[in-house]
Amino acid sequence: GESVGLHLPTLSVQEGDNSIINCAYSNSASDYFIWYKQESGKGPQFIIDIRSNMDKRQGQRVTVLLNKTVKHLSLQIAATQPGDSAVYFCATSWGSYIPTFGRGTSLIVHP
Amino acid sequence: GAGVSQSPRYKVAKRGQDVALRCDPISGHVSLFWYQQALGQGPEFLTYFQNEAQLDKSGLPSDRFFAERPEGSVSTLKIQRTQQEDSAVYLCASSSDRVGTEAFFGQGTRLTVV
Numbered sequence: 495g496e497s498v499g500l501h502l503p504t505l506s507v508q509e510g511d512n513s514i515i516n517c518a519y520s521n522s523a524s525d526y527f528i529w530y531k532q533e534s535g536k537g538p539q540f541i542i543d544i545r546s547n548m549d550k551r552q553g554q555r556v557t558v559l560l561n562k563t564v565k566h567l568s569l570q571i572a573a574t575q576p577g578d579s580a581v582y583f584c585a586t587s588w589g590s591y592i593p594t595f596g597r598g599t600s601l602i603v604h605p
Numbered sequence: 606g607a608g609v610s611q612s613p614r615y616k617v618a619k620r621g622q623d624v625a626l627r628c629d630p631i632s633g634h635v636s637l638f639w640y641q642q643a644l645g646q647g648p649e650f651l652t653y654f655q656n657e658a659q660l661d662k663s664g665l666p667s668d669r670f671f672a673e674r675p676e677g678s679v680s681t682l683k684i685q686r687t688q689q690e691d692s693a694v695y696l697c698a699s700s701s702d703r704v705g706t707e708a709f710f711g712q713g714t715r716l717t718v719v
Contacts, residue, residue, distance in 0.1 A: 537710030
């Protein structure tokens with residue numbers, strides 16, 4: 495079955511540094527990819543998405559990179575701020591676009 | 606409303622009790638999803654509606670779980686004869702299109718079965 499996993503369960507960075515959160519997925523049929531941010535006690539918040547016909551997409555301070563060859567997804571956060579501290583999930587979907595979530599990476603930003 | 610609203614925010618149920626969790630999606634959103642999130646884990650898919658039609662319920666863990674969306678807006682997730690392993694946060698999400706892109710999540714209902 496589909497598994498979506500993250501390489502690092504916890505990532506600690508200094509304020510102002512760039513952060514990179516990685517995600518591996520197993521289903522080669524996945525064609526839609528989403529990054530969510532979840533703060534304590536809240537539901538996941540949509541950050542950015544990318545479709546399989548792209549390999550890079552940029553938002554405000556965030557960039558998602560997709561490597562379909564090795565089934566790898568990454569989220570880059572520029573100039574990380576304390577407010578970026580949260581758990582980040584990658585989610586994949588295909589066909590019906592029902593997102594399947596990975597376990598999550600906890601990002602800790604030190605002031 | 607401005608976002609997806611779920612109620613109650615917290616629910617404590619005695620084992621064997623039935624519970625009903627409510628989700629008010631963003632007005633006009635076609636797609637609605639229910640997820641279950643255990644502590645320290647990612648959300649696990651339960652079921653999906655497109656308007657009032659339940660198109661996928663493959664994630665419901667047992668026949669004690671039932672979801673409905675009779676008028677294509679508000680949805681209710683019902684759990685009968687709750688068990689301790691049902692303790693989790695139940696998340697609802699809605700999306701404006703038929704394929705569930707950019708789904709917006711509610712804050713969830715934290716269910717504790719004692």
